[in-house]
Amino acid sequence: MATQPAVRASRSSRRTSTHLPVTRFDRRLGQILEHATEVFCLKGYEGASMRDLSRATGMSLAGLYHYFQSKERLLYLIQKHTFTTILESLKARLESVTDPEERIHIFILNHLEYFVSNQPGLKVLSHEDESLKNGFSSEIAGIKREYYRICLGLMEDLRQKRGLDFNTRTAVMSLFGMINWIYTWYNPRVDGNAEALAERMGNLVLNGIVHGSKRPLKGQSVLTNLRHR
């Protein structure tokens, strides 16, 4: 597929990821959260018991209560871990890139890369959106709001730099729908890897925005570059 030169040039930047120090405890916590995610995915948060979680994580019921206190706190830790990982990786990847179309491509790839290899996680996040209460809920809502605002900022940046006129909220929410819904259908053998999928979805959204805009573009260069990506 032919691709905009500016995009090709900085493509490597999409691969940058954060390398935080990982302790043995972090790894073990990560594994426990992964097993708990699978249980929540299969049985739903309401349907899963601490006994199910104990069986799946290999921790004793007493140990599970000692370290995690409650089922709700486990769900909170899953959500916090997921969103923090995605956010940190996104920020690192965006740091060196200024082209607005490329930045949106990076956002899509970063999101898909994480969830393509973690489909149960995406399902749990989507379904148990309202299962957390009070303090837990508001902290997670804050992280999600930051993620939403970054995406909205990327769209605003595209709108201003290219002199476009489109509804940024509809564009952001449509994009979130596209990339979150993949847990219901994505199949690597049919749909290719995260990069291939991100390329197709990125083209769909960017061409949709740029060519669906009410205000004409400042120059024809972007339009020509985007047409046959």
Place this chain on the structure above:
Amino acid sequence: MATQPAVRASRSSRRTSTHLPVTRFDRRLGQILEHATEVFCLKGYEGASMRDLSRATGMSLAGLYHYFQSKERLLYLIQKHTFTTILESLKARLESVTDPEERIHIFILNHLEYFVSNQPGLKVLSHEDESLKNGFSSEIAGIKREYYRICLGLMEDLRQKRGLDFNTRTAVMSLFGMINWIYTWYNPRVDGNAEALAERMGNLVLNGIVHGSKRPLKGQSVLTNLRHR
């Protein structure tokens, strides 16, 4: 927003809806399913009890078991009722329209019109996708497959008639993600009614497909018409 003349001309066809004979029983059944949907939406299928459903529908627990047998059968009836209604209305609306872009706009509007006025229903359908077992599950899967195939057919039709080259599966699944995800964010005061939202989402998807296609268009007319819809 400037609009393609061909689309304006047949716009009235989008409003066509089926008028099936509705009995007093149908109306009462519809009300019960609506109340049950709200309970499943609030508590989740696993978390909702027949007692909760009895309270919400105003039926005695004995009556609920007598008429509906089980919680699972209630969920099955909700899903069947929803998908059948959407499918019938879609088929009626598509009957008189041949323009491929317009047909995709009709698909989007039909879906959004139903779910904008029935957000809890969309949430329950999305979340309880796998809660039905065996016979119930396969019948609903059949109706959903028909709905998916209609949308895939509309995309194939667009691809062939306009000589485009794009991945129809990604396009269909991206579209489903966009229009299904609205239960998490749609707000009529901010986002306008179903028609306004369908217009914006339709433009995004159609421009994204047409201008993101790898093969050039047969003529420039579609391209010009679509650019500033």
